[in-house]
Amino acid sequence: MLRKVTLLAAALVLVGGPALAAAKVREPNEIAFSFEGPFGRYDQAQLQRGYKVYREVCSACHSMNLVAFRNLGDAGGPFFDPKYPNPNDNPVVKALAADTQIGDIDGETGDAIKRPGIPADKFPAPFANDAAAKASNGGVAPPDLSLIAKAREGGPAYIASLIAGFGTPPAGLTVPAGLNYNPYFPGDVSANWTGDHAHTPPGGFIAMAPPLTADQVTFDDGTKSTIKQQAEDVAAFLMWTAEPKMEERKHMGFSVLIFLILFSGLLYASYRRVWRDESH
Amino acid sequence: MSGHSTYQPKTGFERWLDARLPIIRLGHDSFVDYPTPRNLNYWWTFGGILSLCLGVQIITGIVLAMHYTPSAAGAFNSVEHIMRDVNYGWLLRYMHANGASMFFIAVYIHMLRGVYYGSYKAPREVLWILGCVIYLIMMATAFMGYVLPWGQMSFWGATVITNLFSAIPVVGPAITTWLWGGFAVDNSTLNRFFSLHYLLPFMIAGVVILHVWALHVVGQNNPTGIDPKSKSDTLPFTPYATVKDGFAMSLFLILFAVFIFYMPDSLGHPDNYTPANPMVTPPHIVPEWYFLPFYAILRAVPDKLMGVLAMFGAIACIFALPWLDTSKVKSMRYRPQARIYFFFFLVACVILGFCGAKLPDAQVIPGLTTVFVIDYDLNTFVWLSRLSTLYYFAYFLVVMPVLGLTEKPLPTPETISSPVLGVETKD
Structure with missing residues (x-):
């Protein structure tokens, strides 16, 4: 009995890990992403659509400093093509890189120049430096998006809910100048709420204006470009940028677990055989 | 290392090495x-x-x-x-x-x-x-x-x-x-x-x-x-x-x-x-899960220095355990009362871990009409931490020394083999 209790207690310590006692905020919507679960994989078409939303909308303000164009052609990435195991040879990746202008130093003259991108280049940032990003965005630099899906409680579901979840603020809520109300954004709006204090609206004020409008991005695969579609696609893309090795990880995990289970079985059989004549 | 060695070097090299290292x-x-x-x-x-x-x-x-x-x-x-x-x-x-x-x-x-x-x-x-x-x-x-x-x-x-x-x-x-x-x-x-x-x-x-x-x-x-x-x-x-x-x-x-x-x-x-x-x-700074019980003890004490002392004291108690426990019987298998206190010690540790992850002023039971004693809201994690911290220290400093003297343990076997070989049938 006590052994079971101890085991249970150990398990409880595990689940009792870091939990946030959040102020009132709307829970992210349930979204069935293709990459969930132990066998989940990225949906390549969705990643491509998500990349387009990122490139045409998000990248106007947000940097993505950890991702290079070549990553787009890596296994599991949006433009992976088995014909080009080296993503630097992938023509789609090359074309996407060449579409951008990268700041560089001319090796001959030492002058600052702009040149077309190559697959080895990281995604160019929208602002020259942090101060410029702050100056253009009301004093706070827009967060880098490389890891955002892992850096926010709720992950991609939270991101999709947030960027598609603006809507009109409830009557009785004064939205401060330069900010926007969003029920999914952690914060506290009670100081700006004139209504019943038992029913303060959930969420907080976010500096980002509603970024998405219907049909703003035209999807090459003909998918209807609703706000919800754009939001989910870009959230999936951001999950990929945050965790590009996820497919490799789950794939290897499966083999490792099969091996360990068989190995444990063998060890158990050995244990029974070694101990068969000994009472204990 | 205990008792004499039964090792017999088998090869020439082993004998050679055994005489040297x-x-x-x-x-x-x-x-x-x-x-x-x-x-x-x-x-x-x-x-x-x-x-x-x-x-x-x-x-x-x-x-x-x-x-x-x-x-x-x-x-x-x-x-x-x-x-x-x-x-x-x-x-x-x-x-x-x-x-x-x-x-x-x-x-x-x-x-x-x-x-x-x-x-x-x-x-x-x-x-x-x-x-x-x-x-x-x-x-x-x-x-x-x-x-x-x-x-x-x-x-x-x-x-x-x-x-x-x-x-x-x-x-x-x-x-x-x-x-x-x-x-x-x-x-x-x-x-x-x-x-x-x-x-x-x-x-x-x-x-x-x-x-x-x-x-x-x-x-x-x-x-x-x-x-x-x-x-x-x-x-x-x-x-x-x-x-x-x-x-x-x-x-x-x-x-x-x-x-x-x-x-x-x-x-x-x-x-x-x-x-x-x-x-x-960040709005809420939390350590890794394995430090949470100690973090809860730290925050349970209103004074910073006393909190730090309590946290290090919680670890010091573990060091002092051999001299805090007065019982002559080692295994709790034969100490039914000690088992109960031990079980509650586990519960206290888990609760402390849980409290360490929460905001101290957050309500333990949300929405419960709160019990105020003088100025203190008892339905908060900081008070739950205080209660568990009290038990944590009481377990080491009161239960361990006193129980060993007052309890009546069950009879212990003469040898390891007697309970083992006695009850099991060999086949």
């Missing part, structure tokens, strides 16, 4: 011929599991250090470089990060096993204290390791914990400045933490050798708490204990693999994927 004899006596009580249960497999954990952490850590940049400007990006561009870097880093949690799961089970079966009692006091020293160095190592990715939680966790030393009267602020290597947690702090994080695991390995040495001098405790009296009470370490430990290790690796491959970030905090920013304080 009897290292094969040492290995043989320690891990082959070493007598282990025949009645050890699976709680005794965690010693082996812990050495596996230490090995995994050291090997993955050494390879990670080949790719890591210990500087405030480069640390965060170098970790992401490992995750993205180093071959199997993601695997190494997830093994190392989750390995720390696995290490603590195993060490907590190992320690609680020691408490339940009275493994700290004479003649195993030094063995116990060496284990406590290992645990203490482990905590320091884990804390410094968590700072190295230089994310938000790394930075602010380091700020909170190093600031604790400023509570020491007179010299506190100077000590803190000395720890930081400056006037705030910054590049110099990160560099020294990296250096120490690389050093301390080898110190752990050194103390582990002493721990195993002490173990092999006094012999293992066992579920009855009765020391082996004859040869029929024990079995040689190899193959009996090795195969059982191996099986348990393999099961433990399954749990480890599930975390590495399917939920690698579940024990971490999302804020640590945001680079450290001294200008932005």
